[in-house]
Amino acid sequence: MNAAVEVAMQEWTAGERRLAELETTAARRAVLHGVVNEIAAELRRRMGHAFDLAALSDEYGGAAAWCLDIAQRTTEHPWAHDLSLVQDAAFARIARDALDFRPTAE
Numbered sequence: 001m002n003a004a005v006e007v008a009m010q011e012w013t014a015g016e017r018r019l020a021e022l023e024t025t026a027a028r029r030a031v032l033h034g035v036v037n038e039i040a041a042e043l044r045r046r047m048g049h050a051f052d053l054a055a056l057s058d059e060y061g062g063a064a065a066w067c068l069d070i071a072q073r074t075t076e077h078p079w080a081h082d083l084s085l086v087q088d089a090a091f092a093r094i095a096r097d098a099l100d101f102r103p104t105a106e
Contacts, residue, residue: 008057012095015088022085031080038074039067039090044097053098060091 019032046059067087071080080086095101 002054005053005057008060008091009053009095011084012060012088012092015084015086016092019085019089028077028079031075031077032086035071035074035080035086036089036093038070039086040093042066042070043090043094047094051098052100053095056091056095056098063087063091 019036022029022032024032043059043063047056064083064087067083067090068081071083071086074080
């Protein structure tokens with residue numbers, strides 16, 4: 001695995017962890033997860049069925065604009081547009097579908 005993929009995976013894992021540990025109301029959590037679901041659905045469309053982590057990392061490099069657009073279309077709440085949470089959590093979810101994904105021991 002190259003360094004860019006490793007860094008990206010660390011960011012995705014951190015975002016997913018921050019989202020899971022976020023202390024918020026059930027209603028806010030539902031909104032955040034709705035945004036993650038929408039970003040993940042678009043990412044699945046963009047990546048197709050067969051992709052590797054390098055290709056996913058490449059997509060991540062230019063994803064901020066379209067992820068923010070999806071977040072803003074999904075909800076008007078600016079607190080749910082935090083890409084370090086919603087984008088990274090979506091990429092972490094999709095990374096598990098990569099052909100070369102290997103779970104890491106924590």
